[in-house]
Amino acid sequence: MAQFHSLRIKEVRPETQDCVSIAFDVPTDLKDVFQYIQGQYLTLRQDIKGEDVRRSYSICSGPLEVDELRVAVKKVPGGLFSTYANEHLQTGDALEVMPPMGRFFTELNPENQKHYVAFAAGSGITPIMSILKTVMEIEPNSRFTLFYGNSKTATIIFREELSDLKNRYLGRMVLYHLLSREEQLSDLFNGRLSGEKCERFCDILFDPEDVDEFFLCGPAEMITDVSDTLIERGVDKKKVHFELFTSPGQGKQKTQTQQVVGDAGKQIESSVKVILDGDEIEFPLASNGENILDAALNMGMDVPYACKGAVCCTCRAKVTEGEVNMVMNYALEPEEVEAGFVLTCQCHPVSEKVVIDFDQQ
Ligand code: FES
Known part of the structure; x- marks a missing residue:
């Protein structure tokens, strides 16, 4: 689910002087994977000057538009990916694209009079x-x-x-x-x-x-x-x-730091198990060390992420055992947090054993 797929660009269309929209060709065998709901986003990945750059961009097309999967990318000053997209991307280029994600929508119904x-x-x-x-x-x-x-x-x-x-x-x-x-x-x-x-x-x-x-x-x-x-x-x-869209310097968090247990100031060494696509990997991690996402990446796991700033939700996973401290959260709804979902880019273990499952949606 959270894997990248290489998609060809069907069109790069200038929308304003500093914004392009990018439409992708989705091959028949990936049509189901790239089905989307209005309000969702795509995470794009590209090697730019030797750096693995990932960014999330919202889909601007509607799911009812036939064969249309399009995002808009506005150039931001100093923005590595947005500048690259606005100045270099062309029709026919390929980009690594993660399937649509996000919950910025409500259920629609033809009977609604809203x-x-x-x-x-x-x-x-x-x-x-x-x-x-x-x-x-x-x-x-x-x-x-x-x-x-x-x-x-x-x-x-x-x-x-x-x-x-x-x-x-x-x-x-x-x-x-x-x-x-x-x-x-x-x-x-x-x-x-x-x-x-x-x-x-x-x-x-x-x-x-x-x-x-x-x-x-x-x-x-x-x-x-x-x-x-x-x-x-x-x-x-x-x-x-x-x-x-971007990690705020300040602003309202959807939920405050959560799932802190016991003495949050106490430093402990945990055993963290991460599950992704049915594979498991277990490693020791200090509660005051790197976050669980980075630790898993360093262990060679291809865990999904984009912003690393508590905004995009790409790194969402479920804590199925143990406790973590989530430092920031601008993306998860309170119900999701209640159900045990976390942003792994913001999480540090605070119990001796922690199990994080990326496969649970
Ligand atoms: S990578 Fe974006 S919220 Fe964690």
Whole structure:
């Protein structure tokens, strides 16, 4: 499941001056493996100047689009992979791609009559695009309101496609663009997406009580501000789904450090068993040493990872025995943590024996 597969690039399409979308050719024998749900992401891997670089990018296409598996990659200053993708990748190149992952979605049903509201900033539009297209298609009686923040018109990713969708789903889809570095007629839409803006939108443009699901994607600060505002306005936090792209310097963790037992300050030497694809490997690991993911990689196990920063969830596995200390978590939902799932890139053993199973989903 968590293996990389080599996929050929079908198209590299410029979306803005510093963003390309990349579509992959999925061979027939891998079609099932690369089936995806709206809002999921792919982890890409490439050797760049001798470095094994892995990054996760959300899928922007919708699962109902025939033979379309596409991610968008925005160039970030100093970003190794994003610069490579924007400047060097071409049609016909091959990339190592991990099957789709992620839980940034809710179950759709043609009978639903829901109101979805999404807040996206910059490249945070990518998974929202996939969710929006799929909701509109599968749920003919649902509505979608999108607030999309950018600096200027020229940096709006999928500007035309969004406008086409708005025209196509007239009456069911509402789109508001916010620009932080270009004046618009209404002051309401000048500036960044923030808690304060969200407050005003709740007063003027939608009633939070009338919304069934919220989807937020963008920088940590925006997500924290907007979700706090929504929760203060009485929205059940189960209805607020969010996805971060980069490891935040600060921001709201989905759950705090968990599964710490006994004296967390006490240093112990553990025996850690890691299970992946039915294979097992056991090694000693100090509680104050490297994290379990790195330790397993050093033992030669091809355990999955991308960000190593508690964001992408690629390194998710289940603790089936023992206890660990998970330092940060921006990706797992409280229910998953409750069920024993952890981000192995953030985990250190705190019991004498720990068993980590990557095969349990
Ligand atoms: S590798 Fe991304 S959360 Fe651990």
